[in-house]
Amino acid sequence: MSTATFAGTPVEVNDEGFFVDPTQWTKEIAIELAAADGIAELTSQHWQVLEFMRKEYFEKGTGPTVRVLGKTSGVSVKDLYLLFPKGPAKMAARIAGIPKPKGCI
Amino acid sequence: MTKRIVILGGGTGGTLVANRLHRHYRHRRAGFDQVEITVVDRDDHHMYQPGLLFVPFGLASRSEIVRPRRAQLQQGIEFIETGIDRVDTVADTVYLENGRELSYDLLVIATGAQLAFDETEGLTGPGWNERVFTFYDLAGAMGLETALAEFEGGRLVVNVVDLPIKCPVAPLEFCFLADWYFTERGIRDKVEITYATPLDGAFTKPVASSTLTALLEEKGIHLVTEFNTGSVEMDDDGMSGRLVGYDGREVPFDLAAIIPLHSGADYVGRSEGLGDDLNFVPTDKATLQTLAKPNIFAIGDATNVPASKAGSVTHFEGEVLVENIIRFLEHRELDSTFDGHANCFIETGFGKALLIDFNYETEPLTGHFPTAVGMPLLKESRMNHLGKLMFQWVYWHALLQGRDIPGIGADMPTAGKHIQSKEEATV
Numbered sequence: 277m278s279t280a281t282f283a284g285t286p287v288e289v290n291d292e293g294f295f296v297d298p299t300q301w302t303k304e305i306a307i308e309l310a311a312a313d314g315i316a317e318l319t320s321q322h323w324q325v326l327e328f329m330r331k332e333y334f335e336k337g338t339g340p341t342v343r344v345l346g347k348t349s350g351v352s353v354k355d356l357y358l359l360f361p362k363g364p365a366k367m368a369a370r371i372a373g374i375p376k377p378k379g380c381i
Numbered sequence: 382m383t384k385r386i387v388i389l390g391g392g393t394g395g396t397l398v399a400n401r402l403h404r405h406y407r408h409r410r411a412g413f414d415q416v417e418i419t420v421v422d423r424d425d426h427h428m429y430q431p432g433l434l435f436v437p438f439g440l441a442s443r444s445e446i447v448r449p450r451r452a453q454l455q456q457g458i459e460f461i462e463t464g465i466d467r468v469d470t471v472a473d474t475v476y477l478e479n480g481r482e483l484s485y486d487l488l489v490i491a492t493g494a495q496l497a498f499d500e501t502e503g504l505t506g507p508g509w510n511e512r513v514f515t516f517y518d519l520a521g522a523m524g525l526e527t528a529l530a531e532f533e534g535g536r537l538v539v540n541v542v543d544l545p546i547k548c549p550v551a552p553l554e555f556c557f558l559a560d561w562y563f564t565e566r567g568i569r570d571k572v573e574i575t576y577a578t579p580l581d582g583a584f585t586k587p588v589a590s591s592t593l594t595a596l597l598e599e600k601g602i603h604l605v606t607e608f609n610t611g612s613v614e615m616d617d618d619g620m621s622g623r624l625v626g627y628d629g630r631e632v633p634f635d636l637a638a639i640i641p642l643h644s645g646a647d648y649v650g651r652s653e654g655l656g657d658d659l660n661f662v663p664t665d666k667a668t669l670q671t672l673a674k675p676n677i678f679a680i681g682d683a684t685n686v687p688a689s690k691a692g693s694v695t696h697f698e699g700e701v702l703v704e705n706i707i708r709f710l711e712h713r714e715l716d717s718t719f720d721g722h723a724n725c726f727i728e729t730g731f732g733k734a735l736l737i738d739f740n741y742e743t744e745p746l747t748g749h750f751p752t753a754v755g756m757p758l759l760k761e762s763r764m765n766h767l768g769k770l771m772f773q774w775v776y777w778h779a780l781l782q783g784r785d786i787p788g789i790g791a792d793m794p795t796a797g798k799h800i801q802s803k804e805e806a807t808v
Contacts, residue, residue, distance in 0.1 A: 338687070342579070342609050342627070343500070343543045343642060348658050353611070357627045363607055366581075 301373025339377035387485040391422035391450040394681035395491035401783035436522035468652040494682040502612035534571030535635030561730030586744035667717035726769035734765035749797035
C-alpha cells in the first residue's frame with residue numbers, strides 16, 4: 277500500500293494502483309488516471325460505465341465482471357473493450373476509484 | 382399445526398438439507414409443530430459432480446457417478462419429479478411445470494448453477510461436440526473421452542469463459558490430468574496444452590495462485606491470462622479453430638475443452654424479485670436467508686454468496702442453514718456464523734493431489750489439515766489423491782445423508798496452518 281497524488285490530491289492505493297478508499301475519488305482524478313492509461317478524453321459513454329461501476333461497488337461490495345457489466349451497464353461487451361482497451365473490468369475499476377473486482381473465489 | 386417446507390432442487394444442497402431436517406423433526410410428539418418436507422427436481426438423476434472431471438480420461442463412468450435422486454432421500458420426504466415454472470414470493474407458492482401448485486411456509490432454493498452456452502458466440506456452432514466440448518455436463522464429458530482417445534497430437538486448449546464457475550479448480554485439474562494422460566500414452570511431446578483464463582493468474586487467491594502457476598509451468602502447460610472469450614470460430618477444414626477474445630487476441634486449438642458462463646436456474650428469472658442479472662439468488666452470506674423474503678433461504682451454487690461454488694461449501698452451509706430454518710420456524714433469532722469455509726482436493730495427475738482449505742476471510746495457506754498432524758495443504762501428495770478418491774464414498778454415505786464428517790466441521794480450522802500475519806492471511 278502506498279500514497280499517490282492525483283489531481284493534487286493524495287490517495288491511498290494498493291500495489292496494483294487500485295484505490296483503497298473509494299470515497300477519495302473525484303472526477304478530476306478519473307480524468308487524470310484515464311489520460312495516464314491512454315484515454316485522451318472521457319466520453320459520456322465512459323462516464324456511464326464508471327458511474328455504473330461505482331454504484332455496483334457501493335451496493336454490492338465489489339465491482340462487476342466484464343460479462344455482468346455488458347449485461348447491466350447499458351454498454352455491450354464489445355463496446356466496453358473499445359472504451360477500455362486494456363480490459364474493461366480492471367481498467368474501468370481503477371479509473372472509477374474502486375478496488376479490483378473480485379470476480380470470483 | 383403442520384409446517385410445509387418446500388425444497389427446490391434435489392442435488393447436493395437440497396438432498397442434505399432435506400435429510401438433516403427430516404432427522405431433526407421426525408420424532409416430534411403430538412402438541413409440537415409437525416413438518417412436511419417436499420423436494421422438487423426436474424429429473425431423477427443425482428450426479429456426483431466431482432466425478433465429471435475423471436470421465437474424459439476414462440477414470441470414471443456414468444454408472445459410477447449417477448444414482449437416483451429419490452434413493453438419496455430418507456423415507457417420509459416427498460419427491461416430485463417435474464420442472465419449476467416460477468415462484469410467487471408474495472403468495473408463498475411455487476408453480477410447477479406439471480400444473481401443480483405448492484404453497485409453503487418455508488422455501489429453500491437449491492437448484493444450483495447451469496451452463497449458459499448461448500452467452501458465447503459460436504460455442505455450440507460448427508465443431509461443437511466434435512472439436513469443441515465441455516466436461517461440465519455428462520454428455521460433454523463422455524464425448525470428450527472419445528475425442529481424447531482419438532487425439533494423436535496437436536493443440537489442446539482449456540478455457541474458462543467467465544467466473545463464477547462451479548469448482549473453480551476443476552479446469553486446472555483437467556490440465557494436470559491431460560498432462561498425465563498424454564504422458565501415459567507416450568505422446569505428451571506431440572501435445573501442446575494451453576490454459577486460457579479471464580483471471581490474471583492460475584487462481585484467484587494469491588498464495589494458491591502462485592503455487593498453481595508454478596505447477597503449470599513445471600508440467601509445461603501454457604498459461605494465457607486475462608483472456609475474455611468473445612467467440613469460438615472454426616477454421617474452414619472443420620478440424621481446428623480459434624478462441625477469439627474481446628480484446629482481439631486469438632488462441633488456436635485442435636481440441637478445446639470449454640467451461641461456459643454459468644447462470645442460475647431459468648425459473649429464478651421468471652420469479653419476480655428472486656434473482657440477480659444472472660439468475661443467482663441474492664443471499665445473506667452469514668445466515669443464508671435470501672434478500673427476497675425472510676421465509677426463503679438458499680444454499681449452494683444457486684446463491685450469490687462470495688464463496689466457491691463447490692460441494693464442500695454446500696456441505697458446510699447445510700449445517701448453518703438447517704439450524705436457521707429450525708430457528709426461523711420457532712421465531713428465534715438466526716445464527717449468523719457461516720464463514721465461507723471451502724475445502725477442495727486438486728488432482729494434479731500421476732496419483733497425487735493438493736488440498737486447499739479457506740473461507741471468506743482467509744485464503745488457502747500452507748500447513749496441514751485439519752490440525753498440525755494431518756493432510757498436507759497446498760502441497761502435492763499421494764495421501765491427498767487417496768483422500769479425493771475416498772471422498773466419493775463419503776459423499777453418498779455421509780454427506781448427502783446429512784451426517785457430520787468427523788474432524789471436518791462448518792468452521793474453518795486454523796490449528797495446522799502457517800499463518801504469518803493477519804494482513805498476509807486476509808484477502
